[in-house]
Amino acid sequence: MSINNSILRSAGLTDKSIKFLIDENGEFNHTIHNDKHDDTLMLYGELSRFPERCPYCGFPMESNYYHNGTDEVRLSLPSTNGFKQELTLTKQRFQCLNCYGTCTSISPDFIENSKITKPLWKQIFDLAKQDISEKLIAHITRLSTSKVHVIISASASDYVTDTTQQLPNVVCIDEVKYRKGHFGFEILNGNTSEFIEIYPQRDNKSIRQYLSQFSLKNRQKVEIVVMDMNAGYQSPIRELFPNAIIVVDRFHIVQLAMKAVQSERIKIQRELSDKKHNRVYKLLKSNWKFFLKAERNIDTSNTKWFRGVHEYMYPQDALQLVFKDFPNFKTVYDVYQSVLDARFNHTFTPLEQLINNYKNNKTEMDTVIKTYKKYIKGIKAAFENNASNGRLEGTNRRIKQIGRTAYGYANSMNYFYRIRIQLHNKFILKQQFLTFKV
Numbered sequence: 001m002s003i004n005n006s007i008l009r010s011a012g013l014t015d016k017s018i019k020f021l022i023d024e025n026g027e028f029n030h031t032i033h034n035d036k037h038d039d040t041l042m043l044y045g046e047l048s049r050f051p052e053r054c055p056y057c058g059f060p061m062e063s064n065y066y067h068n069g070t071d072e073v074r075l076s077l078p079s080t081n082g083f084k085q086e087l088t089l090t091k092q093r094f095q096c097l098n099c100y101g102t103c104t105s106i107s108p109d110f111i112e113n114s115k116i117t118k119p120l121w122k123q124i125f126d127l128a129k130q131d132i133s134e135k136l137i138a139h140i141t142r143l144s145t146s147k148v149h150v151i152i153s154a155s156a157s158d159y160v161t162d163t164t165q166q167l168p169n170v171v172c173i174d175e176v177k178y179r180k181g182h183f184g185f186e187i188l189n190g191n192t193s194e195f196i197e198i199y200p201q202r203d204n205k206s207i208r209q210y211l212s213q214f215s216l217k218n219r220q221k222v223e224i225v226v227m228d229m230n231a232g233y234q235s236p237i238r239e240l241f242p243n244a245i246i247v248v249d250r251f252h253i254v255q256l257a258m259k260a261v262q263s264e265r266i267k268i269q270r271e272l273s274d275k276k277h278n279r280v281y282k283l284l285k286s287n288w289k290f291f292l293k294a295e296r297n298i299d300t301s302n303t304k305w306f307r308g309v310h311e312y313m314y315p316q317d318a319l320q321l322v323f324k325d326f327p328n329f330k331t332v333y334d335v336y337q338s339v340l341d342a343r344f345n346h347t348f349t350p351l352e353q354l355i356n357n358y359k360n361n362k363t364e365m366d367t368v369i370k371t372y373k374k375y376i377k378g379i380k381a382a383f384e385n386n387a388s389n390g391r392l393e394g395t396n397r398r399i400k401q402i403g404r405t406a407y408g409y410a411n412s413m414n415y416f417y418r419i420r421i422q423l424h425n426k427f428i429l430k431q432q433f434l435t436f437k438v
């Protein structure tokens with residue numbers, strides 16, 4: 001029966017007890033034309049495998065049954081060459097000799113009470129791992145969009161986080177905006193940047209609920225939690241990871257200071273905007289990148305061409321030109337440079353002194369320093385430590401992109417499910433997602 005096995009393989013099925021029907025011309029499939037829909041490639045088969053035990057009384061079925069007629073079902077197989085592919089299956093019915101209950105033949109390739117076969121489910125699942133819409137998945141699998149939606153929803157509602165997985169010693173935590181006004185919360189392995197989980201809520205109560213599903217013993221292994229400074233969920237994190245130090249993400253520390261430089265520069269430009277021929281104005285406007293560059297990388301021994309002012313100048317003279325008239329800009333600039341140095345040198349002391357001696361000057365840096373003071377321990381840990389969640393940014397970009405593709409998801413469960421299956425690594429996927437309750 002090697003031809004039977006070949007048909008089985010080409011249909012994506014595995015159960016050798018499915019016997020395909022081959023007609024008098026030796027053909028095993030036929031094209032069914034339909035005016036309204038695409039053509040369907042139809043296979044015909046029979047299945048007469050009886051269950052090991054009676055599903056009603058548990059009696060061993062082996063030779064303790066009657067044949068009790070047949071059922072015919074039409075099952076959907078994976079699409080092939082752009083065709084919808086289906087199997088018309090004749091299933092044997094059995095009657096138990098012990099309790100007279102009846103049941104039909106079963107196969108590991110099929111899902112109980114579903115027309116979707118497991119190989120088709122796998123095809124849908126495999127497509128759902130890509131950043132494509134449900135509509136496109138429906139087109140590829142030759143199913144209706146609503147059917148695909150139902151299948152993905154069913155899988156989404158069955159999804160459970162694998163809380164038995166061992167947490168790494170470094171985790172990164174960040175919030176994720178996934179829809180207007182909706183923020184979730186994600187957790188990543190800080191050593192490998194592998195995705196651990198994403199959750200749809202970020203309030204303290206939800207965070208406690210999500211993370212307490214990991215055992216205390218497991219959570220105690222976490223030594224470092226890297227997170228954003230303005231995160232509101234500091235207290236649950238401290239409670240749930242009792243042995244961890246909170247490290248502020250260096251990227252965010254630098255970003256705050258950088259924004260203060262940018263805003264002060266723009267403020268000065270506005271003040272000078274009626275003096276379009278002003279050198280400081282032209283210098284600031286055309287060389288904004290220069291004012292964000294780390295000072296230690298600026299070559300002070302050579303002159304440099306400055307756009308806007310159209311002059312060759314020593315970089316230190318260009319800086320001085322601005323500082324002379326705008327001393328506050330110098331203060332902001334110096335703090336920013338200290339932050340960059342702290343990151344580069346992995347030392348916190350010079351920056352700490354600067355933060356402690358800082359005097360408010362009505363620039364955006366006042367607020368930044370206030371924030372720094374509030375999170376001083378976490379910032380110190382950030383610079384004296386190598387953990388960072390810079391890589392989270394990449395994940396966040398992907399999540400945003402998935403959100404765009406998923407535009408129109410009425411169901412945020414489906415959205416999270418898609419994010420999860422697209423971000424989890426293959427190994428975890430196998431364990432968590434291939435359950436068949438469609």
Ligand SMILES: [Zn+2]
Pocket residue numbers: 054055056057058059096097098099100101
């Ligand atoms: Zn029985």
